[in-house]
Amino acid sequence: MDAIRFTVEAQDGEARAGVLTTRRGVIETPVFMPVGTAGTVKGIRFEALESDDLNAQIILGNTYHLWLRPGIDVIKSAGGLHRFIGWDRALLTDSGGFQVWSLGALRKISEEGTEFRSHVDGSLRFLSPEVSMEVQAALGSDIVMVFDECAPGEASQEETERSMNLTARWAKRSKVAFDRRQSEGADTGHREVEGLSGSQALFGIVQGAGHLDLRRISLEQTVNIGFDGYAIGGLSVGEEKSVMFEVIEHIAPRMPKAAPRYLMGVGTPEDLVEAVARGIDLFDCVLPTRNGRTGQAFTSRGKLNIKNAQWTKDQRPLDESCRCSVCRRHSRAYLRHIYMAGEMLGGILLTHHNLAFFLDTMRGVRQSIRSGDFPTFRREFTGRLGANGE
């Protein structure tokens, strides 16, 4: 039996609307996953994530951060990440590969894995496919990502090829280590569900930077190993946006049709809609939470900087077509005031609205694909985004 079940129920061009069934519930796709780096989606309570406003069906946890703090011992003693944080819906964990890669000069990559210094206590740590699978089994997330290596956006053909081949070898080792961990019962999140194996699912990651030929080889390498789902990694890391969309457009339709396709770490609301149009099913991104904390709201008419003096007496909500609890209750004038006064509530409320906007956008995307109106939705959505002129 499989760990997850995925069905495409409607298609409009390359855009797909489907259902991803995990051992912790049913997720309608395309879906956006809020990022819960260190066991909390920053600035928002789990009750809000579960509320009708947001109704997030799946969130992401960062293996790197949780492994370093509070550490696996602590999370194991709670019975896994779901129980530790108090979230019973689906969890996807990344492998830590991207985080250690992001450390730049602070890490040393070898065939075996990546050595780096912890940003928490400066201790020397080593992350490898085997360690990542061990940690993710201990976390008990419902979807596990292979341990990969990323190439910089501007990497040469040669450099990218070397990195891509390392990723392929690490993917194989990830799969072997993952299967061993599952058979050893190391997965703390095991849950018997009708028609599913109860185990974790494992997703492979396609690399290859902006080189389409290498991306296709990477896709082949990954599919040959065989995973429950497939991700496109190494985008939105400094390359031109046109390069990003070229890669997605080239690769997504070639990915296995029967498996979910996950675009890692992307992007703005516009990016999400454009990637859906090219065949993507899953997304995660820190933008709604991070930008919320720094005073930027995403709205149906584009971005809005709450610090802007023009909102000082503006009684309108952040987004006049948004029905989230923040827009129903609070004005731009109020949000600007509490943000400028350094009040926590500023970041809390902007985060809530931004997540509501991202998740509501995905609801609109799904609906329009099912009703065959996605091209219209896409055109109108993108057209409105310029309206604020920011």
Add this chain to the structure above:
Amino acid sequence: MDAIRFTVEAQDGEARAGVLTTRRGVIETPVFMPVGTAGTVKGIRFEALESDDLNAQIILGNTYHLWLRPGIDVIKSAGGLHRFIGWDRALLTDSGGFQVWSLGALRKISEEGTEFRSHVDGSLRFLSPEVSMEVQAALGSDIVMVFDECAPGEASQEETERSMNLTARWAKRSKVAFDRRQSEGADTGHREVEGLSGSQALFGIVQGAGHLDLRRISLEQTVNIGFDGYAIGGLSVGEEKSVMFEVIEHIAPRMPKAAPRYLMGVGTPEDLVEAVARGIDLFDCVLPTRNGRTGQAFTSRGKLNIKNAQWTKDQRPLDESCRCSVCRRHSRAYLRHIYMAGEMLGGILLTHHNLAFFLDTMRGVRQSIRSGDFPTFRREFTGRLGANGE
């Protein structure tokens, strides 16, 4: 017609359980008011304040802070403080007197009022009874406090007497200015309610530091002017706790029985229960919110420092006898982790629990007074508080 209506419905010793009807709803007393300094109760959403967990019926706003930022123009343009912040339950505003007094060397007190420099932009500002009444009318709070002067905890008889007499003169000027503002229709919060005048209520403040004779004179001066309610100010400002309780014990029972009695800026859960036992009806304090942000939880077994390593793997809630949403969902281990990781959610959740504990304590107090079990409640409550040994 009066601006508020207050009825004592049960009495157990000096402890009173009653109902305070304001133009924005009915408040059961004794009541604790969360402090919303700058138009937000720090770290908590209004939806949480209104939820069954907390169900706060009245919150406090700081005239000083709101006057300096965002300023009265901004709040007036929203139609008053209730509408500006999105809170339709009762609001009490202080006069700014205590805040400018707290500035110490940065302010200059004269017969006319207090001159000081704004902590926001360094500008020279002047606060007086007349300005305070003007600002509080513009805020449109339901209960307004007179502009008073506070004497330090250790002030001499002479110094205190001078300060107390200034407070009495300011109280008279406050009343005159208040009445003028009401008749001019400056109150933005006016609301017609069956049986009430629809106007703001005005509370007087008894000063006199730790000098019981001066406290009695101040009480007489204040009652002679005549207010809708009476507060004890100038406590919890550095004096011994025994002095504070001596003043409360001496003054509260001598305050008008038919009016609400408000103890300003006090205190710990234990202080609240002890002050209720001495006849107090209303409280406000920053402790639950401020201490929540610095990692301290109030529980039925005493204070709990969430940073303590002993909670690293502790799966128990903060307080095993608390039914708030934080205690129902999250362990000490999790709360410690997010607090130590510097995550906003740490302060958010501790704040929620602390407010739930304070408000639930007051529910218990009210219930026990009504059922005649207050002495037992008080003994058991205070007895349990030592249990954590912190």
